[in-house]
Each structure stands twice: as structure tokens, then as C-alpha cells.
Amino acid sequence: MTDHRSALDTVQAQLDAFNAHDLDAFVATYAEDAVITGVAPEPIVGRDAIRAFYRPRLAxxxxxxxIDTHVLFGARWVVAQEQVVNAGVATETIATFDVQDGVIARASMLKA
Incomplete structure (x- = not known):
């Protein structure tokens, strides 16, 4: 089934789930075979690996x-300047999201 939400709406849903510490909703914004790079030494591949990686973080x-600012390139690419805050300490991050059929197929994080 194809989801018709926009790339920006998908990224916002991912952010909302992250901030709500809702692991199921967070993982649901990613494709079954999604790849996340830049948050771990090796790429995180697939929803099961995403769930395992983010479970302790979202706890x-x-x-x-x-998200301080974001730009939409075409219909599927979102580049966001983010502040990830942990225990009151913010880390600036540039995140790119490739959104296809309403889910994130690929995400890449570059931390300042």
C-alpha cells in the first residue's frame, strides 16, 4: 500500500515519534529495508535493526x-538542520532523508 503523505510530513511524523519516545511510531516511518548512516559505526539496515538501535535511546x-530549518528537494529529499538534545546538551546535526512512498528509505546524519 502506498502512503500519499509528503516527504516533509513523513519527516515530521518521524520527529514527533522520536520526541514522544514512541518506538513503534518511529520505526513505522521507515521502510522495511531502510538504511540509516551516521549514528553508529556501521549502517543500520532494516526495521528490526532500527528498532534495536533506537530502543534504548528512546527510553x-x-x-x-x-529541526531548526529544512529544505525539500524535489518530491522526496529532505535536508534538515537539527539540534539533538541529550541531558540538556545540544548537538547540531545535518540530516538527509530520502522519502519514498510515504516512508524513509534512507537517512544520513552528519554531526557537528
């Missing part, structure tokens, strides 16, 4: 993220 009530 941390002091973790949150704010």
Missing part, C-alpha cells in the same frame, strides 16, 4: 530533537 526521557 531516555532526556533525549529530544528540534
Amino acid at each position: 531516555n526521557p532526556e533525549l529530544s530533537c528540534v
